[in-house]
Amino acid sequence: QAPGGVLDLAAVNTDIVIVLKAWLFMAAGQLVWLSLQGVAKDGSFLEINVWTAKPLTGTEAQQDLAITVARAEFDKLADGSEFEVFAKVSVDQDIEDLYAEEFPVLTVAIKSQVNPSGGGSTGGASGT
Numbered sequence: 001q002a003p004g005g006v007l008d009l010a011a012v013n014t015d016i017v018i019v020l021k022a023w024l025f026m027a028a029g030q031l032v033w034l035s036l037q038g039v040a041k042d043g044s045f046l047e048i049n050v051w052t053a054k055p056l057t058g059t060e061a062q063q064d065l066a067i068t069v070a071r072a073e074f075d076k077l078a079d080g081s082e083f084e085v086f087a088k089v090s091v092d093q094d095i096e097d098l099y100a101e102e103f104p105v106l107t108v109a110i111k112s113q114v115n116p117s118g119g120g121s122t123g124g125a126s127g128t
Contacts (some may be wrong), residue, residue, distance in 0.1 A: 009112035020065040038083030
């Protein structure tokens with residue numbers, strides 16, 4: 001839902017799906033953390049905790065994870081800003097994430113303003 005690393009909220013009317021690709025030795029009972037960090041509309045730091053030590057089910061452990069996040073959560077982010085997606089897994093079922101294996105961080109730009117003339121969207125990540 002974020003081609004080219006840009007999530008265009010003006011073009012998305014549904015909840016957002018974040019996909020974590022299946023990993024080597026993925027198994028039921030492993031604990032997964034997923035959070036988003038970015039800049040809120042008021043300029044403050046915003047963290048959205050999606051999953052905190054969520055145990056994988058047997059079905060989930062057999063495939064990529066499609067994690068649905070309410071679109072309203074993304075509306076809290078400042079237009080033109082970037083947010084980062086952080087994910088990690090505890091393969092030994094340790095409830096503390098201190099030693100959990102971290103996935104590579106994904107950085108995505110938010111684009112949400114609609115052009116007043118109705119000609120599409122404006123905004124996006126700044127190059128400066």
